[in-house]
Structures are given as C-alpha cells and as structure tokens.
Amino acid sequence: MAENNKGEFTLYLPSFSLKNKVIVVTGAGRGIGRAIAIGMAEAGADVALLARTKEDLEETACHIHNKGRKAYVLPTDITSRMEITESVEEVIKTFGKIDILVNNAGMNIRSQALEVTDDEWQKIMDTNLKSAFMISQEVGKHFKEQESGKIITIASVAGHVALRTGVVYAATKAALIQMTKVLALEWGKYNINVNSIGPWYFRTPLTESLLKDEEYVNDILAVTPLKRIGELPELVGPAVFLASDAGNYVSGQTLFVDGGMKIQGF
Numbered sequence: 001m002a003e004n005n006k007g008e009f010t011l012y013l014p015s016f017s018l019k020n021k022v023i024v025v026t027g028a029g030r031g032i033g034r035a036i037a038i039g040m041a042e043a044g045a046d047v048a049l050l051a052r053t054k055e056d057l058e059e060t061a062c063h064i065h066n067k068g069r070k071a072y073v074l075p076t077d078i079t080s081r082m083e084i085t086e087s088v089e090e091v092i093k094t095f096g097k098i099d100i101l102v103n104n105a106g107m108n109i110r111s112q113a114l115e116v117t118d119d120e121w122q123k124i125m126d127t128n129l130k131s132a133f134m135i136s137q138e139v140g141k142h143f144k145e146q147e148s149g150k151i152i153t154i155a156s157v158a159g160h161v162a163l164r165t166g167v168v169y170a171a172t173k174a175a176l177i178q179m180t181k182v183l184a185l186e187w188g189k190y191n192i193n194v195n196s197i198g199p200w201y202f203r204t205p206l207t208e209s210l211l212k213d214e215e216y217v218n219d220i221l222a223v224t225p226l227k228r229i230g231e232l233p234e235l236v237g238p239a240v241f242l243a244s245d246a247g248n249y250v251s252g253q254t255l256f257v258d259g260g261m262k263i264q265g266f
C-alpha cells in the first residue's frame with residue numbers, strides 16, 4: 001500500500017503477488033499440494049516441493065518450470081524429524097530463505113471408531129498432525145531469526161463439524177486448527193502469520209474413490225449450499241490471498257473453503 005506524506009493511502013489495494021517469495025509445500029506430489037504449489041508459482045513464487053515420491057514431485061516441478069519459476073524437488077518423509085530438518089536446511093542453503101510454509105500433506109483411514117487400530121491411530125496422527133508441528137518448528141526457527149514468515153496449514157471442515165470420514169482424521173484436523181491459533185499467539189511478536197484453510201470435498205487421489213459414488217456425491221451436495229464439489233483453483237485462490245501481502249493482518253484464522261457447508265443447518 002502506498003502512503004503520501006500526510007499519512008493518507010494513495011493506494012488501497014495490497015499486492016496479491018508472491019513475486020520472489022520462497023515457499024515450501026508439503027505433499028506437493030499430487031492433489032491439493034500440487035495445485036497450491038503451481039498456483040503460488042503462477043503468482044510469482046519459487047517453490048520447494050516436499051513429498052515421498054520423487055516422480056510425483058518432478059511432475060509438479062515440470063509444471064512450475066513451465067511457468068518460468070524455480071522448483072526444488074526434495075523427497076521427504078515428513079513424519080521424520082531428521083528428513084524434515086535436512087530438507088529445511090537444504091531449502092535455506094539453496095534459496096537463502098523461506099518466506100511461506102504450506103502444511104498440506106495428510107492422509108485418512110476411514111475406520112469406524114470401534115475398529116480403529118493402534119497402528120492406524122499412530123499413522124494418521126504422525127502424518128497429519130505431528131509432521132505439521134515438527135516442520136512448523138523447524139521453519140519457525142528460521143522465521144523467528146528473519147522476523148517474518150507465514151504458515152498456512154490445510155486442515156478440513158472435518159476439524160470443525162462431525163463427518164462420517166473417520167474420528168482420528170477429524171481429531172487431527174481439529175488439533176491443527178487449534179495449533180494454528182496457539183502458534184499465531186506465540187509467534188505474532190516475530191511478525192509470523194499462522195493460518196489454516198478448511199476445505200470441504202475437492203477431487204484428488206485422496207477422495208477419488210468416494211467421489212465416484214453417485215449416492216455419496218448426492219449426500220455431499222445435499223449439505224452444500226453451493227450445490228457443487230469445489231474445483232482446485234478455488235482452493236488455491238484463498239491460499240494465495242493468505243500468503244500474499246493482502247493477507248498480512250490475518251492470523252490465527254481458519255478460512256473454510258467449503259461451498260457454505262460448514263453453516264448448513266436445517
């Protein structure tokens with residue numbers, strides 16, 4: 001925003017550009033993570049891509065290179081503190097900084113509560129929650145040193161309303177929403193913004209099997225005021241807003257991108 005010598009703003013529209021920003025995206029090999037990584041590159045960012053499958057990451061990187069931006073493929077299991085630390089250090093060594101972290105990687109095992117095994121519990125907790133906290137710690141140290149940074153975590157409407165898609169998954173997403181608030185509180189003094197996005201259904205490999213079932217899709221649309229499944233660019237837009245200067249005074253919030261589903265009552 002431009003300001004004249006009288007303290008009046010001559011320009012009231014902040015930038016939505018991510019030009020020259022360095023962004024780390026987890027789970028960038030497919031689905032929402034790939035869409036956000038490419039969309040942020042379209043907005044001018046260079047992107048470090050973290051997931052387990054190198055081939056998937058290289059495909060995402062190819063899209064980013066075609067946009068004229070840099071992409072750095074870093075095969076990383078984000079449930080491993082060692083792998084996270086190595087990858088974060090590698091990004092800083094390569095790009096000199098990190099401006100934004102997108103905690104996207106996640107998974108679900110849709111078991112009924114009485115059928116959840118200890119292994120299932122641990123896998124979902126490690127992948128969705130512990131990983132996001134560990135990488136937020138590692139990147140947060142860097143943000144504190146540079147006195148700036150943004151964290152955007154992909155939670156879910158499942159963290160706010162009760163869904164039939166698994167109690168453990170829901171617990172991790174609710175925890176991510178609360179983690180967002182507490183980190184925003186603790187790190188605001190270091191000029192670090194911490195926010196979440198809460199998607200409803202989007203077509204990705206995670207939901208592909210569910211969204212092939214016409215009856216299931218009808219059930220989704222019945223509780224979705226906009227009466228349609230979201231398109232991935234409609235999730236990228238809110239993520240770019242939070243990442244850009246336009247979102248600089250937003251922190252501790254969860255932006256639900258859900259076709260109105262969260263407010264659906266009867």
Ligand SMILES: NC(=O)C1=CN([C@@H]2O[C@H](COP(=O)(O)OP(=O)(O)OC[C@H]3O[C@@H](n4cnc5c(N)ncnc54)[C@H](O)[C@@H]3O)[C@@H](O)[C@H]2O)C=CC1
Nearest residue numbers: 027029030031032051077078105106156201202204205206
């Ligand atoms: N697709 C949807 O309808 C919704 C998705 N979400 C959330 O959005 C995020 C992305 O979901 P989708 O793109 O649909 O899923 P997806 O299954 O298509 O992609 C998940 C990504 O996370 C990566 N990943 C999983 N475990 C990992 C690990 N241990 N280390 C590194 N990378 C790992 C996968 O390799 C993949 O690239 C997840 O957190 C999910 O819970 C939330 C609400 C709705």
Ligand SMILES: C[C@H](O)[C@@H]1OC(=O)[C@H](O)[C@@H]1O
Nearest residue numbers: 108156158165199200201
């Ligand atoms: C909206 C949920 O997050 C959605 O439900 C599922 O079963 C998938 O795991 C998605 O994450």
